[in-house]
Amino acid sequence: MDTIKQLEWRYATKKFDASKKLSKAKLNVITQAFNLTATSFGLQTIKLIVIEDKKIREPLVEAAYHQSQVLNASHLLIICIQKNIEDDDVKNYYNNIKDIRNTPENILKPYREDLISMMQGMSEQVGQQWSTNQAYIALGNLMTVCAIEGIDSCPMEGFSSTKYDEILKLDEKGLKSVLLLPIGYRAEDDMFATFKKVRKPIEEAVIII
Template identity: 60%
Template sequence: MSIIEKLKWRYATKKFDVTKSLSEEKLNTLKEAFNLTALSYGLQTLKLIVVEDKIIRERLVDVSYGQRQVVDASHLLVLCIQAEIDDNDIEAHFDTIKAIRNTPDSVLYPFKSQLKSTINQMPSIKKIDWATKQAYIALGNLMTVCAVEEIDSCPMEGFISNDLDEILGIDALGLKSVLLLPVGYRANDDMFADFKKVRKDLSETIIEL
């Protein structure tokens, strides 16, 4: 299939086949794709938690408003942001740049100073909003890669973040969950699989100047 055909094949899977699991290779592809997501400033303030244990996931159903995808899917991906973003994150980022590219400090310093100033001037609520937007970029990237790899997925905002964080121990790691992405393979009897996509005509969504 072409990339467009695969995007048409993709849908928000409502019912997963509980007998099917992602291979280690497929799972690693998703991990790598998450890590390669294009993020603002190249600053990776996101974490991806991969939950396979079904006993743990069963406890997440209630805090996900009864949505069984969180436990019936092969794996549950939890996209998290850092509760705090500060100079330490920026220093670590530029240390990584220096180690990988061998870029001199004289070249890195102006950009590093500017980035510290930008981040430090952000009120905490704006930092959270900015980081959350980065999580949505990562979610979109993961969903596209899932489509290419013919992995079914279901993006979810509908869950009680604080309760989920407590169950998974995310809060103790200084993280906050913002999005869920169950991944796996659709059940044969998921009626939503055969629904035609409902989208506006290109003439209504694209403006060419």
């Protein structure tokens, strides 16, 4: 696989072929990639909602300023953050470390206590912004994985998070939507697929010291 070639092939898909669906195997790659995304401290205060059912997606189109990709893509991915970061989030994380790596409690305890203290020191607003930063890492990772897998995608910030949260009852789950990523396969008549990429020369974008 030529990674650069696939990244050049990728573009923000404006028109999806509504008749084409991702296989379960492809969707599994996407969900696994999300779960393997790097997050600060490995705490994973983000969640991924995957919606295939078009009846559920129909009311979401208007709340995304009528962007058709929300409905016509094979699946709609919604990256969410936890509204609040609780002590149990940190405790559960370190319990997983203990179970998976058999790390002794005396080694984990000071790190766990420091991270709990750090999270408690964040206001709700700061905590949500911190989690949102992780969501963007996940978005970039998913877009790259999609390109490598030959899956089209379209990252979106243009939607009403408040309306999405209301329609999907995310507040009941303690979540807040922050990013959308419709995924699927481009329509043959999407003219944007043929446009040449516009980027700065590599010498202007990258500084090597």
